[in-house]
Amino acid sequence: ETGVTQSPTHLIKTRGQQVTLRCSSQSGHNTVSWYQQALGQGPQFIFQYYREEENGRGNFPPRFSGLQFPNYSSELNVNALELDDSALYLCASSASGRGRADSPLHFGNGTRLTVT
Amino acid sequence: GESVGLHLPTLSVQEGDNSIINCAYSNSASDYFIWYKQESGKGPQFIIDIRSNMDKRQGQRVTVLLNKTVKHLSLQIAATQPGDSAVYFCAENIGDRGSQGNLIFGKGTKLSVKP
Numbered sequence: 001e002t003g004v005t006q007s008p009t010h011l012i013k014t015r016g017q018q019v020t021l022r023c024s025s026q027s028g029h030n031t032v033s034w035y036q037q038a039l040g041q042g043p044q045f046i047f048q049y050y051r052e053e054e055n056g057r058g059n060f061p062p063r064f065s066g067l068q069f070p071n072y073s074s075e076l077n078v079n080a081l082e083l084d085d086s087a088l089y090l091c092a093s094s095a096s097g098r099g100r101a102d103s104p105l106h107f108g109n110g111t112r113l114t115v116t
Numbered sequence: 117g118e119s120v121g122l123h124l125p126t127l128s129v130q131e132g133d134n135s136i137i138n139c140a141y142s143n144s145a146s147d148y149f150i151w152y153k154q155e156s157g158k159g160p161q162f163i164i165d166i167r168s169n170m171d172k173r174q175g176q177r178v179t180v181l182l183n184k185t186v187k188h189l190s191l192q193i194a195a196t197q198p199g200d201s202a203v204y205f206c207a208e209n210i211g212d213r214g215s216q217g218n219l220i221f222g223k224g225t226k227l228s229v230k231p
Contacts, residue, residue, distance in 0.1 A: 004159075033218075042205050042221030043160065056218050090159050104150055105219065107159035 004029075004108035012114045021076040021111045023091030031055070032074040033105060034066060035090040037062050040116050043090055049074055078113075086115045128228045135193040138226045139206035142187060146208040150219065151180060151191045155202045163191070163204075193227075201229045 005024045013019050025032050031050045035043035045058035049068035063079040072093070078085060092105035123218070129135045149167040151158035158174050164175045166182050166189075167204040171182050203226050207219040 040223075042207075043219075044221070045218045048218065058218065074143050092159075104162045104165050106162060107152075109157070109159045 002003050004091055004093050004106055006089075006108040006111050008111060009109070010112045010114075010116065015023075015081055015083060015115055018077065019081060019090050019113060020078045020090050021078075021091075021113070023074045023076070023093075023108060025072045025074070025091075025093035029093035029106070030072050030094050031094045032068055032072065033094050034074070034076045034093045035092065035107075036060070037088040037090055037110070039087070048075070081115045086113060088112050117224060118196070126226045126228070127225070128230060129196050131196060131229050131231050133196055135191075135196045135200070135227060135229075137191045137193075137204050137206075137227065139189040139191075139222055140187060141189060141206075141208050143208065143210055143220075144184075144187065145210050148209040149180070149189050150207045150209075151178075151189075152205045152207060152221075153202045154199075154205065154224070160205060186222060196227075196229050198229045198231060201227055 002024050007022045022079045023032060023056060033048040034046040036046055037043040044065055046060050047057040047066055048055045049066060065077045067075045089112040090107050090110045092107040094103045095106050150165040151163040153163050154160045164173060164178050164180050166173045166180045177194045181190045191204060195199055199221050203224040205221050205224045207221045209219050
């Protein structure tokens with residue numbers, strides 16, 4: 001069984017630039033969630049995708065956007081990067097669909113984004 | 117408001133001892149709770165979960181206890197090993213949001229195991 005994989009593992013960008021992070025969900029999982037983890041903090045929910053549609057969003061501005069593809073892989077796009085966007089971005093997948101709250105998320109190892 | 121917090125930011129235990137990591141939550145509507153372990157440079161790894169209709173669940177060397185009366189969650193690790201050294205997060209899900217991916221994480225407890 002293939003786990004959640006993310007690319008790239010590390011990335012350095014300049015303030016104002018745009019970035020795309022990628023995620024392949026675990027085999028058999030149809031739901032993908034993205035989290036931002038600042039250093040020394042717990043992950044914070046950005047948004048979730050189910051059947052290629054956004055299914056819930058956290059307190060993040062519209063410059064954070066995403067996509068889910070028919071094969072359940074996903075992208076996180078961040079426009080107009082700010083210094084505070086520097087963080088570990090985690091992708092997680094699960095097998096449950098809309099409305100179920102009892103399927104644990106399985107996380108990838110994240111992309112470390114540094115904005116200078 | 118909604119929050120998940122931890123009583124202790126760091127915990128140091130002797131190898132072979134039992135560890136107990138505590139977590140408080142504030143939202144009585146939360147119906148699902150998960151413990152994750154995060155090692156340096158890695159993503160959170162699922163340990164064990166529990167639904168709100170249960171008060172105890174056991175796994176391999178781990179037990180999660182849920183006390184809904186005082187909104188408290190704990191993770192017990194039996195015979196702690198050096199490989200258990202990591203940051204442990206509790207997370208809660210409020211089912212009525214309709215989005216089980218929206219977990220609210222605490223800040224984490226760093227567990228250090230002394231040989």
